[in-house]
Amino acid sequence: MYQKVQIVKAVSVFRDAGERSEEIALDEVVGQVAAPYGVDVRMDHIRGGPPVGNAEGETALIEAAARRELGARAIQLTPQSMGGEDFAWFLQHVPGAMMRLGTREPGGRTYDLHQSDYAPQEEAIRCGVQVMASAALRAVRLRVRELTDAAQVPERSEG
Numbered sequence: 001m002y003q004k005v006q007i008v009k010a011v012s013v014f015r016d017a018g019e020r021s022e023e024i025a026l027d028e029v030v031g032q033v034a035a036p037y038g039v040d041v042r043m044d045h046i047r048g049g050p051p052v053g054n055a056e057g058e059t060a061l062i063e064a065a066a067r068r069e070l071g072a073r074a075i076q077l078t079p080q081s082m083g084g085e086d087f088a089w090f091l092q093h094v095p096g097a098m099m100r101l102g103t104r105e106p107g108g109r110t111y112d113l114h115q116s117d118y119a120p121q122e123e124a125i126r127c128g129v130q131v132m133a134s135a136a137l138r139a140v141r142l143r144v145r146e147l148t149d150a151a152q153v154p155e156r157s158e159g
Contacts, residue, residue: 010048011026023043023045026043027041027043030043049085049086049088049089050088050089050091050092051080051088052080052085052087052088052091052098053088053091054091054096054097054098055091055095055096055097057095058095058096058097059097061097061135061138061139061142062097062099062131062132062135063075064135064138065131065132065134065135065138066099066131068134069127069130069131069134070127070130070131074127076102078100085098099128099131099132101124101125101127101128102124103120103121103124103125104120104121104124105121108121
């Protein structure tokens with residue numbers, strides 16, 4: 001009979017890494033499943049990287065740039081993936097958005113991430129640069145407009 005069993009499992013979450021509701025729920029469910037068997041459960045939750053949390057404003061900025069540069073048919077909204085991403089650490093400090101760039105020939109092979117034989121369609125790289133440059137220019141224009149509006153002092157009316 002086993003005296004001790006150790007199970008290691010990675011669990012991904014959609015929300016901010018500071019929230020603990022998933023951990024509490026998992027502890028409760030596992031405890032309820034184990035209790036009828038007389039098993040004591042102790043779970044240690046070790047936090048990895050945070051999930052990518054795109055900011056609404058930045059996401060809208062990139063989407064608008066993609067529509068303008070490539071047309072509405074080029075945009076496919078995708079669900080959040082559960083993979084880890086280093087970019088998420090930046091988003092803990094500044095608002096931002098991550099976009100995916102389709103890089104295969106239409107109807108061509110789909111590659112898993114980080115494969116040594118990955119072969120992007122070169123034209124897709126130009127499209128990605130075009131969209132990101134357009135988004136950056138839009139962001140600068142918006143910021144200049146904000147600063148200009150804030151710097152304008154209302155005229156005093158004499159009376």
